[in-house]
Amino acid sequence: MVANNAMNRERGLAGVNSYARELGFDPLAYLAERAAAPSWLDLCCGEGRALHQAASTLPADAVLTGVDLVGPLAPVPTPPTLELVIASVSHWAPKRTYDLITCVHGLHYVGDQLGLLAGAASWLAPDGLLLAHFDPDSIRWADGSPAGRAAVTALRTAGFRYSARHHRLTLQGARSTRLPFRYLGANPAAGPNYTGQPAVASHYDPDEVTASE
Numbered sequence: 001m002v003a004n005n006a007m008n009r010e011r012g013l014a015g016v017n018s019y020a021r022e023l024g025f026d027p028l029a030y031l032a033e034r035a036a037a038p039s040w041l042d043l044c045c046g047e048g049r050a051l052h053q054a055a056s057t058l059p060a061d062a063v064l065t066g067v068d069l070v071g072p073l074a075p076v077p078t079p080p081t082l083e084l085v086i087a088s089v090s091h092w093a094p095k096r097t098y099d100l101i102t103c104v105h106g107l108h109y110v111g112d113q114l115g116l117l118a119g120a121a122s123w124l125a126p127d128g129l130l131l132a133h134f135d136p137d138s139i140r141w142a143d144g145s146p147a148g149r150a151a152v153t154a155l156r157t158a159g160f161r162y163s164a165r166h167h168r169l170t171l172q173g174a175r176s177t178r179l180p181f182r183y184l185g186a187n188p189a190a191g192p193n194y195t196g197q198p199a200v201a202s203h204y205d206p207d208e209v210t211a212s213e
């Protein structure tokens with residue numbers, strides 16, 4: 001697990017340093033179009049600024065949940081529609097499903113990235129949407145050799161779309177999926193990734209049993 005004060009934890013909903021910009025997608029517009037009680041789970045939410053801003057606009061029956069290893073460094077009163085959970089996304093699971101799940105530059109610091117993606121796929125509402133930044137270069141086999149291509153193939157087979165240009169994974173609709181990888185551990189000293197920030201490398205073995213299921 002990695003968290004440090006050089007991380008950009010303060011993205012808002014829209015503008016230069018924002019979720020809309022990083023995701024190429026407007027979370028608020030998406031949620032506002034939901035018929036009732038829109039729900040958004042933001043994994044590795046940082047300060048939770050985008051969630052706070054969404055809470056000020058969405059209806060009172062909205063459900064907004066942010067999870068981060070580190071609580072807000074600048075605490076502000078939390079509106080009733082927003083819950084900020086201080087926990088590792090590697091050991092946390094929601095008790096409900098969500099219309100929208102995001103992980104904006106959070107996977108880069110998570111050990112079992114593929115396990116989290118499989119979990120998040122099952123936390124979506126039936127027609128929900130998952131968006132996450134993902135760096136295939138951070139997925140390695142046990143000996144350190146690249147496993148990113150195999151990971152992207154497995155994710156695509158499971159229904160994810162991956163934009164290499166934007167380093168973004170998208171999944172539309174909930175599903176139960178088991179990716180054919182067995183998590184071995186992570187290297188927190190793998191060095192900077194495409195963002196220029198130090199990131200974690202996640203190591204796996206092929207999971208032959210799961211692959212043949």
Ligand SMILES: C[S@@+](CC[C@H](N)C(=O)[O-])C[C@H]1O[C@@H](n2cnc3c(N)ncnc32)[C@H](O)[C@@H]1O
Pocket residue numbers: 001002003004007008009010011012043044045046047067068069070087088089090103104105106109110111
């Ligand atoms: C680059 S920041 C992005 C924050 C936010 N998504 C944003 O864009 O403003 C990465 C965040 O991931 C969090 N993080 C790292 N490892 C985590 C873990 N295992 N579980 C939950 N959060 C984690 C860090 O505390 C940090 O707030």
